[in-house]
Amino acid sequence: MKTQIRIASIIAVMAFAASCAVAPSITVNPTSISMKAAGGKADVTVDANCDWTVKTDQNWASARKGSSNGNLTINVSKNSNPDPRTATITLSAEGVSAVITVNQEQKNSIVIDGDFKIFVTEESQEASLSLKSNTDYKVTISPGADWIKFKAITKGIVESSAVFTLAANDSFESRTAEITFEAEDCNPIPATVIQYGKPRILGVGVAGIEEFKVPSVNNDESAAVVIVAGSEVPYQADMSVSVNPAGDLVSVKAYELRDISLGDLEGVSKLDLTKLF
Secondary structure, eight states: OHHHHHHHHHHHHHHHHHHTSOOOOEEEEOSEEEEOTTOEEEEEEEEESSOOEEEESOTTEEEEEOSSTTEEEEEEOOOOSSSOEEEEEEEEETTEEEEEEEEEOOOOOEEESSOSEEEEOSSSEEEEEEEEESSOOEEEEOTTOTTEEEEEEEEOSSEEEEEEEEOOOOSSSOEEEEEEEEOTTSOOEEEEEEEOOOOEEEEEEEOSOSEEEOOEEEEEEEEEEEEETTEEEEOOTTOEEEOOTTOEEEEEEEEEEEEEEOTTSTTOOEEEGGGTO
């Protein structure tokens, strides 16, 4: 009988001890980590009263358990994408868990949307370059190009425009400004603004015919228009235009014009425009 009582007492003590046992717990500090696009590592303090395991849901963020249960090292690889990204690291132990969130910044990116070189006419005006960027950027204009000024950055949802003001070009020669766009962790993006000088215009009066072959122009930049009775059309090599037999003025307006061939005009084969202005 005494033996039975002793066994029952031991069982009761064991049951009481089990009911008073400390429940498993695990906490981490910090619970959130912010990382630059270049990547790196971060140390996390782990407070746990039991053994635990760790796993990550992204292969670019790895976690390594330290020599004891009290620390964890997180390694994050470089982000080469133009978007930020997030990883979740989970520590688990006997039905409990703790979560660490890793937020990594995007790789900064600037892309010119369209041509890296723009041409504008000689008038004072505004000109803009369209860009796609996921970060703020600064603009640098080449030394000596005081005729062009940076005005503003206008932003859209995913695109922005760098707006410049240009003074009028009173010469017959084009001028050029080199522009550089820069942002943190980005390679500089170069662009060019070329402003034409004043155009040279040659007018030819024709009558008695319905079609006239336009004089051929030789341009540096091949920018020219043909004006017939006040209407402009783009110049094309060896082009002909319809004219009024009663008489029309056909004008060739060309930027960066060097010479013009007048083979259709009796007694004149060529004019060197650099000698006329």
